[in-house]
Amino acid sequence: MQAPIESSISELADLFRLLGDTTRLRIVLACLDTPIAVNDIASTLGLSNSLVSHHLRLLRAARIVKADRHGKQVFYAAADQHISGVLADMLEHIAEPHTDAD
Amino acid sequence: MQAPIESSISELADLFRLLGDTTRLRIVLACLDTPIAVNDIASTLGLSNSLVSHHLRLLRAARIVKADRHGKQVFYAAADQHISGVLADMLEHIAEPHTDAD
């Protein structure tokens, strides 16, 4: 892999930083498979609507999730396959046995 | 993708959080392709040895990088393919054109 230029690095770091908070990560995981409304995310995860909305704003700005309004509700879903791919890769990384003499 | 259990979520978040800092991300990128010594990372990126070492400790604890000592020097490299895979996926995500009506 070639070394990304500086502007890409800060953008990269922003994406990872957003996924690096457990609350925000849970929110992303909650809308990975199927679009889900803000209130449903909040009640499912036991969080306030305000908190979820704050996080969704950041996640949407980074195009980690995308929003679709249907009436009063706004449904959020993972932005694309790269997001789920990254999460899948990291889960594999965790699942891998820890070898010392690799 | 199935919803990861709680313990995996905090481990996942830890990994992302570590990649979410530009300095640490540069360090990871610096040792992605070939093992590189601490001092070389520091001089290449214009950072102090102390700072690089601090970050490498965290990265190594999370198995994002691995260490190999050769004499006085310790060479660091990316831990496995998942790490480079995640970075590649995220770079694709950034490179993707931003469509509004996706």
Add this chain to the structure above:
DNA sequence: CTAATATATGAACACATGTTCATATATTAG
């Protein structure tokens, strides 16, 4: 052993950031 080099670590400070609460905006029903 001592000296020199490379890396690691502990403490303290400055700054960033997640959360809460109050309030504002949007959408639909009547």
Add this chain to the structure above:
DNA sequence: CTAATATATGAACATGTGTTCATATATTAG
């Protein structure tokens, strides 16, 4: 229009964390 519901936003606080500086440990040379 008003009322009700769903989501969004602004400010303030508390906590976490990246960085620096000083110091400690490891390894090799002499």
